Amino acid sequence: MLICDTHADTLCARTKHWNDGVYDVRREWLMQPEHTRVQAMALFIPPKGMEQTPTIVDEQLEELKRMKAEGFHQIRTVDEALPGQPNIMLTIEGGEAFGDRVEGVDEMAAQGVRLAALTWNTPNALGQPALVGNDTGIKPFGWQAVRRMQQVHMAVDVSHLNVRGFWDLLEHDVRPMASHSCAWALCPNERNLTDDQLRALFEVDGFVGVNFYAGFLSPECKADIDLLIDHMAHMCELGGEHCVGFGSDFDGIDAYPEGLRTANDVPKLIDRLLERGFGQKLTEQIAGLNFKRYLESI
């Protein structure tokens, strides 16, 4: 089965040596002969992350090189993914990676970046994060970047963006995705999407990768695989059958659904979707085909 995961912070975790070298995503865990795995790997921009030399982006691009030398296979389209191989797709979490220059979008596209979150939790020249407030929507450089992203077929990722920025995009003919966000209706949290936001995303044929972080799945920060599936089921009820997928946030989180601790465990989620009666077709859509379809339409 094709299995796509639209968000992981493995590049930054490996660069900063989080988790003492024990990571949620490992090469061998993506090498399951019966599956074709596509794992997004974000260039993650922490606060003040660009104010160092070499920049945090350069550091993570170097790490990507090392990973490719280890056998990771970088792809730009889902079609390029090889069965049983550790396919990775480069993404951005924080528009600072563009260096406040619209040419930065072209440079990142040339590196293979296929989707970019405009902000992480730090305000920047593109927009304001949900955790900071709702004073401003998309900023002037944000619009420049978004328009250039559309030209180079890079998806606009609204995970972490505030509500005003989200609606700004929807009102200006952008078909965004959320690479790692859950449903507010099941867990009210600034990082999650309300039913109105989810319906709007589904109406324009956007995409939502559901985050595995227990703190976004339940207010008590306790979750199992069934609760994660409840978020997916809720989104399907809102019209998202063709738009929902996985956005684990592996290597960026510290609380997991029981039994879903690493990239190696993701097939358990597929088994449980089938057991819960999602059916073969819908399970395949959620596991990977929805993201493939979305990315090809960008």
Ligand SMILES: [Zn+2]
């Ligand atoms: Zn994130």
